[in-house]
Amino acid sequence: MNSEGRDLSRRAFLKTTGAAGLAAALPLLLPSCSSMAQGNRKSGLGPRPPAVPKNDVRSHTDGLRSLAAKKGLVLGAAFSPGVFKKDPEYGEVIAREFNGLVAENDMKLDVLQRVRGQFDFGPADATMAFARQHGMNVRAVPLVWHDALPAWATDRTFPREEALGILRDHIFTVMRHFRGRVFAWDVLNEGLSDKGPGLREEGPWYHSIGPEYVEKVYRWAHEADPQAMLFYNDYGMDGMSEKADRCYQWIKELLARGVPVHGIGLQYHVQLDKHPPLPEVTQNIRRFNDLGLAVHITELDVWLPKNATAADLQQQAVIYRGVFEAALAAPKCPAVFLWGFTDRYSWVPGISGGTCDDALIFDRDYRPKPAYEAIASVLR
Numbered sequence: 001m002n003s004e005g006r007d008l009s010r011r012a013f014l015k016t017t018g019a020a021g022l023a024a025a026l027p028l029l030l031p032s033c034s035s036m037a038q039g040n041r042k043s044g045l046g047p048r049p050p051a052v053p054k055n056d057v058r059s060h061t062d063g064l065r066s067l068a069a070k071k072g073l074v075l076g077a078a079f080s081p082g083v084f085k086k087d088p089e090y091g092e093v094i095a096r097e098f099n100g101l102v103a104e105n106d107m108k109l110d111v112l113q114r115v116r117g118q119f120d121f122g123p124a125d126a127t128m129a130f131a132r133q134h135g136m137n138v139r140a141v142p143l144v145w146h147d148a149l150p151a152w153a154t155d156r157t158f159p160r161e162e163a164l165g166i167l168r169d170h171i172f173t174v175m176r177h178f179r180g181r182v183f184a185w186d187v188l189n190e191g192l193s194d195k196g197p198g199l200r201e202e203g204p205w206y207h208s209i210g211p212e213y214v215e216k217v218y219r220w221a222h223e224a225d226p227q228a229m230l231f232y233n234d235y236g237m238d239g240m241s242e243k244a245d246r247c248y249q250w251i252k253e254l255l256a257r258g259v260p261v262h263g264i265g266l267q268y269h270v271q272l273d274k275h276p277p278l279p280e281v282t283q284n285i286r287r288f289n290d291l292g293l294a295v296h297i298t299e300l301d302v303w304l305p306k307n308a309t310a311a312d313l314q315q316q317a318v319i320y321r322g323v324f325e326a327a328l329a330a331p332k333c334p335a336v337f338l339w340g341f342t343d344r345y346s347w348v349p350g351i352s353g354g355t356c357d358d359a360l361i362f363d364r365d366y367r368p369k370p371a372y373e374a375i376a377s378v379l380r
């Protein structure tokens, strides 16, 4: 496994085992900028480290969104209606700069079905309303995941038929609710094992149903909304990693069996010293495109060590630039989504235990960073 894969498995490990498990495994998981993480993945609100050095980058007059639109690109960001409610500037900036939106947490199972069988679309509908008001394209994530589970599904194995019923009902109810208003769905998120080969076994679905749950959820999603673009989304496979190879083979087999998968989402959470070489990213996108699949960059952020220097910010800009160059050069990579847009509300300080920060393109005071200008220059 390459360094990208190793680092991101640590992240997944943090998600599932928390700090206690991490302490036991620290010798194996040598950090670059994350070590004693507690993981505050729900709110994304981490401690407030010192501001990054000031810069004099200005926002493009019409925002990045007009530049992106001219290139036919959906440029999106993760959005939280709760944050918007208390911080109107958050809404102004995202609406000015982005033509795409993804709900940061509000379309996950733990929000949509906190109580089993009672669907709560309130927060997700607030996101949809914001997107509609500002003419933004919505990606929906994720229908099926081993994480972000409500209490009634956490640490559970259900009888097989019951688990099938839960997933089927969830997929049909949710997809029909949003039908026609979403341009791409992540049907399954992070379904592949990090250890390889095969599927991830954490969470209730694999154990309750067996590996065939994957095929079933894609077929149901297609039945629920035959027009919908259905994606598989994962991390640690942005470049030509071992996991990306496994994903490629697996998706190829699913397609050969007629499973309706239409696209691959590359999460693209990377760090300054752990990111795939650009030619590999290009090659990876192209091989999925050659299978007839679209590729989206779905959760881009570039983590800096805490107390980032001006040089770190410049290096971050180079990485952001590269991702956009790769997307524009690809035969079919029409969407790039960032996991947030301002360091004020990023999930990175929380998940990295405060060792990483400043991963996005606006600082805590909504000042554009060099990465902003780098993206603008690629889109111009």
Ligand code: GLA
Residues within 6 Å of the ligand: 041, 104, 141, 142, 189, 267, 299, 347
């Ligand atoms: C994963 C998921 C996202 C989000 C982030 C962190 O990458 O795919 O939906 O939960 O973790 O918030």
